[in-house]
Amino acid sequence: MSSINYSEKIPNNVNLGEDRTLQRALEGWQPNFINWWDDVGPDGSTNHEVYLRTAVSVDPQGWAQFGHVKMRDYRWGIFLNPGDANREIHFGDHKGEKAWQDVPGEHRANLRRIIVTQGDTEPASVEQQRHLGLTAPSMYDLRNLFQINVEEGRHLWAMVYLLHKHFGRDGREEADALLQRTSGDENNPRILGAFNEATPDWLAFFMFTYFTDRDGKFQLSALAESAFDPLARTTKFMLTEEAHHMFVGESGVSRVLSRTAQVMNELKTDDPQKVRAAGAIDLGTVQRYLNFHYSVTIDLFGADQSSNAAIFYSSGLKGRYEEGKRTDDHVLKGQTYKVLEVKDGQLVEKDVPMLNALNEVLRDDFIKDSVAGVGRWNKVLEKAGIPTRLVVPHKAFNRQIGALAGIKMSPEGRVVNEMEWAAKKDEWLPSPEDFAFVASLMGRVVEPGQFAGWIAPPVMGINRQPVDFEYVRFG
Numbered sequence: 001m002s003s004i005n006y007s008e009k010i011p012n013n014v015n016l017g018e019d020r021t022l023q024r025a026l027e028g029w030q031p032n033f034i035n036w037w038d039d040v041g042p043d044g045s046t047n048h049e050v051y052l053r054t055a056v057s058v059d060p061q062g063w064a065q066f067g068h069v070k071m072r073d074y075r076w077g078i079f080l081n082p083g084d085a086n087r088e089i090h091f092g093d094h095k096g097e098k099a100w101q102d103v104p105g106e107h108r109a110n111l112r113r114i115i116v117t118q119g120d121t122e123p124a125s126v127e128q129q130r131h132l133g134l135t136a137p138s139m140y141d142l143r144n145l146f147q148i149n150v151e152e153g154r155h156l157w158a159m160v161y162l163l164h165k166h167f168g169r170d171g172r173e174e175a176d177a178l179l180q181r182t183s184g185d186e187n188n189p190r191i192l193g194a195f196n197e198a199t200p201d202w203l204a205f206f207m208f209t210y211f212t213d214r215d216g217k218f219q220l221s222a223l224a225e226s227a228f229d230p231l232a233r234t235t236k237f238m239l240t241e242e243a244h245h246m247f248v249g250e251s252g253v254s255r256v257l258s259r260t261a262q263v264m265n266e267l268k269t270d271d272p273q274k275v276r277a278a279g280a281i282d283l284g285t286v287q288r289y290l291n292f293h294y295s296v297t298i299d300l301f302g303a304d305q306s307s308n309a310a311i312f313y314s315s316g317l318k319g320r321y322e323e324g325k326r327t328d329d330h331v332l333k334g335q336t337y338k339v340l341e342v343k344d345g346q347l348v349e350k351d352v353p354m355l356n357a358l359n360e361v362l363r364d365d366f367i368k369d370s371v372a373g374v375g376r377w378n379k380v381l382e383k384a385g386i387p388t389r390l391v392v393p394h395k396a397f398n399r400q401i402g403a404l405a406g407i408k409m410s411p412e413g414r415v416v417n418e419m420e421w422a423a424k425k426d427e428w429l430p431s432p433e434d435f436a437f438v439a440s441l442m443g444r445v446v447e448p449g450q451f452a453g454w455i456a457p458p459v460m461g462i463n464r465q466p467v468d469f470e471y472v473r474f475g
């Protein structure tokens with residue numbers, strides 16, 4: 001067994017070196033983490049030296065140190081944002097009381113569940129993305145994939161730290177189970193649906209990091225409000241890393257669109273078959289991928305009405321997105337919110353107690369944020385003189401969770417019957433042909449400064465390095 005000096009090897013600002021019990025617990029878990037990384041982490045990457053950003057402290061100089069490292073030797077640090085000893089709970093029934101430094105007994109089971117559910121998504125996405133390195137469209141993109149992978153690994157460490165530090169034996173068991181579930185596994189899958197879907201190609205990867213990492217942003221933002229101070233401070237720091245993941249998705253799709261628009265203009269065509277024949281991804285395929293990832297991701301926010309959501313809020317465990325900036329009473333009793341329900345086969349709005357609708361509130365905040373970026377994608381098409389626009393589908397399209405799961409909808413929000421759904425499905429969601437076509441474009445391009453033909457180069461490199469910088473040294 002390895003004898004790692006954690007206070008040196010694991011960058012941290014939680015005084016790891018002074019807590020022997022915690023240190024021993026993490027020492028027991030660490031080899032299992034490395035085994036997991038070797039088994040289901042980035043395929044064939046062991047000997048690569050990657051130009052990675054490593055966080056060595058939470059201050060502006062320390063959280064983004066760049067240099068070439070082997071991913072296996074990445075220093076998965078444990079960081080909490082600086083605390084405020086006088087911090088007060090600012091929502092729910094405990095509003096105005098002091099924030100908790102330890103887990104109150106009555107909220108222990110719920111807090112553990114929240115942390116485990118968040119923690120489970122982190123290794124899941126590494127597993128979902130594990131083969132993508134073999135088909136990277138450039139060395140720059142390969143580096144970004146690996147950056148996301150190591151940071152999701154660090155996010156797992158962040159949640160495991162909380163479980164080990166604050167939840168005793170059952171926390172340690174949960175930390176072990178985080179390495180035992182596997183994305184897409186029939187017998188022991190990851191907890192949430194979207195984290196068991198395949199990420200088969202780079203268009204899927206960009207959509208995933210745009211939409212599904214953005215779910216991460218909203219969940220982490222809600223947890224950053226928590227009355228349980230260590231959780232609030234941990235998730236606040238995770239958010240600084242999440243921004244890059246969403247950037248990879250947004251700029252990735254932009255670059256796909258920019259290349260497609262160029263091909264359409266060169267060939268003076270909007271015929272998808274001609275665009276495909278020229279080796280670019282037709283806009284219909286991009287729209288269908290968007291429809292899929294958007295609908296699967298908004299399911300992650302859970303049922304539109306949920307008594308758990310009310311309990312989590314009222315007891316101070318999980319706030320709303322930007323709770324502190326809102327001007328209401330932060331207790332929400334007696335307030336209502338509009339949700340959709342299916343009545344006689346049609347969608348109708350109804351008012352429900354807001355506390356029970358907080359999943360829907362967070363989902364709606366997510367939707368607003370998502371739509372803004374889709375607008376920026378459309379600017380790429382507009383600038384290129386292409387009249388087609390991408391749109392997010394209706395909220396009830398392709399839902400599997402909540403009241404809307406019981407209805408079939410077109411992307412524009414028209415209720416359809418099973419027959420029409422079956423007939424149109426391949427126009428609305430990626431078809432086997434779409435996946436096969438996109439897969440046919442996925443060839444590995446890793447010469448510095450070279451890019452696959454279906455994607456435009458980025459506007460600039462990472463950390464002010466040139467685009468043709470040697471981001472990965474192959475060992």
Ligand SMILES: [Fe+2]
Nearest residue numbers: 122152155216
């Ligand atoms: Fe994450």
Ligand SMILES: [Fe+2]
Nearest residue numbers: 213216242245
């Ligand atoms: Fe992420």
